[in-house]
Amino acid sequence: MSELSYPDDLRYTSDHEWVRLEPEGTVLVGITAYAQNALGDVVYVSLPAVGDTLAAGDSCGEVESTKSVSDIYSPLDGEVSGVNSELDSTPELINSDPYGAGWILQLRPSDPSALDSLLDAAAYRQSLG
Amino acid sequence: MTDLLTSPLHERHVALGAKLADFGGWHMPIEYPGGGVVAEHTAVRERVGLFDVSHLGKATVTGVGAADFVNSCFTNDLRRISPGQAQYTMCCDERGGVVDDLIQYLRADDDVFLIPNAANTAEVCRRLAAAAPAGLEVLDRHREYAVIAVQGPRSDEVLQALGLPTGHDYMAFVEAQWDGRSVIVCRTGYTGERGYELVPKWQDAPAVWDALVAAMAPWDGLVCGLGARDTLRTEMGYPLHGQDLSLDISPVQARSGWAVGWKKEAFWGREALLAERSAGPARISRGLVVTGRGIPRAHCSVTRDGAVVGEVTSGTFSPTRKQGIALALLHPSVAEGDEVLVDVRGRGVAATVVKPPFVQVQTRQD
Numbered sequence: 001m002s003e004l005s006y007p008d009d010l011r012y013t014s015d016h017e018w019v020r021l022e023p024e025g026t027v028l029v030g031i032t033a034y035a036q037n038a039l040g041d042v043v044y045v046s047l048p049a050v051g052d053t054l055a056a057g058d059s060c061g062e063v064e065s066t067k068s069v070s071d072i073y074s075p076l077d078g079e080v081s082g083v084n085s086e087l088d089s090t091p092e093l094i095n096s097d098p099y100g101a102g103w104i105l106q107l108r109p110s111d112p113s114a115l116d117s118l119l120d121a122a123a124y125r126q127s128l129g
Numbered sequence: 130m131t132d133l134l135t136s137p138l139h140e141r142h143v144a145l146g147a148k149l150a151d152f153g154g155w156h157m158p159i160e161y162p163g164g165g166v167v168a169e170h171t172a173v174r175e176r177v178g179l180f181d182v183s184h185l186g187k188a189t190v191t192g193v194g195a196a197d198f199v200n201s202c203f204t205n206d207l208r209r210i211s212p213g214q215a216q217y218t219m220c221c222d223e224r225g226g227v228v229d230d231l232i233q234y235l236r237a238d239d240d241v242f243l244i245p246n247a248a249n250t251a252e253v254c255r256r257l258a259a260a261a262p263a264g265l266e267v268l269d270r271h272r273e274y275a276v277i278a279v280q281g282p283r284s285d286e287v288l289q290a291l292g293l294p295t296g297h298d299y300m301a302f303v304e305a306q307w308d309g310r311s312v313i314v315c316r317t318g319y320t321g322e323r324g325y326e327l328v329p330k331w332q333d334a335p336a337v338w339d340a341l342v343a344a345m346a347p348w349d350g351l352v353c354g355l356g357a358r359d360t361l362r363t364e365m366g367y368p369l370h371g372q373d374l375s376l377d378i379s380p381v382q383a384r385s386g387w388a389v390g391w392k393k394e395a396f397w398g399r400e401a402l403l404a405e406r407s408a409g410p411a412r413i414s415r416g417l418v419v420t421g422r423g424i425p426r427a428h429c430s431v432t433r434d435g436a437v438v439g440e441v442t443s444g445t446f447s448p449t450r451k452q453g454i455a456l457a458l459l460h461p462s463v464a465e466g467d468e469v470l471v472d473v474r475g476r477g478v479a480a481t482v483v484k485p486p487f488v489q490v491q492t493r494q495d
Contacts, residue, residue, distance in 0.1 A: 040148075040160060040356070041167040043446040044424055044453075046476075062474075064424055066166040066446050067159070067356055069474070088422075095165075 004033035012124035082106030136183035153247030155184035158354040169357035177281035178353035186250025192265040206390030221398030226376035275334035280324030290344035321365035366485020416485040419453030423478035
């Protein structure tokens with residue numbers, strides 16, 4: 001098995017999510033390699049609705065594997081501006097490409113500077129022990 | 130944390146990087162890297178898979194009259210089979226609750242070999258020993274034998290590569306030799322696929338395992354964890370003790386009455402079970418296929434037209450059908466074809482009541 005990776009250009013949360021800042025000021029959110037590996041084969045993803053207003057820490061969806069289910073939490077305050085509807089038919093993208101095609105939702109943060117309060121890759125790696 | 134017991138193949142699992150978890154007090158593989166539940170499940174349905182199930186119990190009842198004694202305790206009718214055959218049965222208590230479900234192997238009238246569930250072996254042995262007449266010996270042999278399951282349409286080829294016997298009838302077993310070691314080859318399993326369960330001596334298990342791993346490679350076989358074993362058995366509607374059968378869920382409720390020898394004069398729980406069968410069970414186990422989106426899990430409640438009609442006992446994602454499936458204990462008024470809602474963490478997931486199995490397989494084919 002290949003080593004799990006944590007790209008340096010992303011921010012992370014203690015709930016094992018990653019956050020990528022996009023040029024337009026929106027962010028993409030997904031779950032980390034660690035999280036998808038711990039869950040096992042992802043077979044179902046429940047997504048929020050575009051337009052939902054979320055506070056940081058709000059539960060806004062679920063990622064379910066053959067074995068267990070895990071909540072998706074909003075990493076920041078903001079509004080849902082997009083969801084990855086490919087996951088409805090191919091939830092396994094979260095396993096095969098967690099930082100790419102397996103993204104889960106797009107958020108328009110109400111305060112873009114709040115991104116700086118999230119973990120960087122080094123701090124996230126350290127949190128995994 | 131209490132110390133977990135380990136299989137004689139534990140070092141193999143650790144070397145493969147398996148995810149391990151507690152199963153009935155045993156530290157056993159859930160899934161392996163490079164596989165995962167879905168890939169391992171599919172390997173068994175399409176090719177072949179290898180499972181270490183050495184956590185399963187092993188026990189013997191020996192002495193003159195052993196078979197008659199066991200037949201007077203457990204539910205199924207041991208007189209329906211002959212030496213060399215095995216049978217699914219249940220150990221009930223006097224209330225008709227299920228202490229365990231297990232396989233009984235009739236070796237001879239004075240020699241019955243049992244494979245109970247890991248967590249229930251000691252209790253089954255205790256009950257047998259307490260009831261056994263003088264001259265009969267009940268022995269818990271949990272760590273004298275290993276159990277390795279070879280399951281899937283290519284099982285015969287894998288066993289033949291080792292020179293082991295194949296092609297005996299479903300539920301029959303042959304006491305064979307491999308490389309100077311004794312191995313019992315049973316045409317049994319918990320996946321629904323054609324397959325075998327091998328019972329070597331505990332210390333011989335690593336050599337047998339290694340040979341089977343090598344023999345299944347040409348067929349793209351996979352080592353499989355207990356995660357895939359659970360999705361495979363759920364697709365077949367096979368009950369799991371502790372979820373679908375228990376001290377509170379009788380064979381009548383679980384629709385396991387086919388494994389009760391109703392005409393026998395004696396077995397534990399007989400009066401209670403006859404009374405329940407005659408009155409009709411208060412709830413009945415049925416299958417659910419999700420038609421909406423979501424995966425039912427054990428203890429999710431089930432409603433019909435807004436009224437609670439029961440609860441899920443086992444639920445999972447079916448890798449074969451790619452939808453949620455479940456076994457549920459439902460009010461007797463619920464019939465096959467009814468539309469129900471399963472409460473999955475507060476969300477109503479639509480499902481249809483069906484009769485398991487959820488997949489069509491070739492378990493018994495010659």
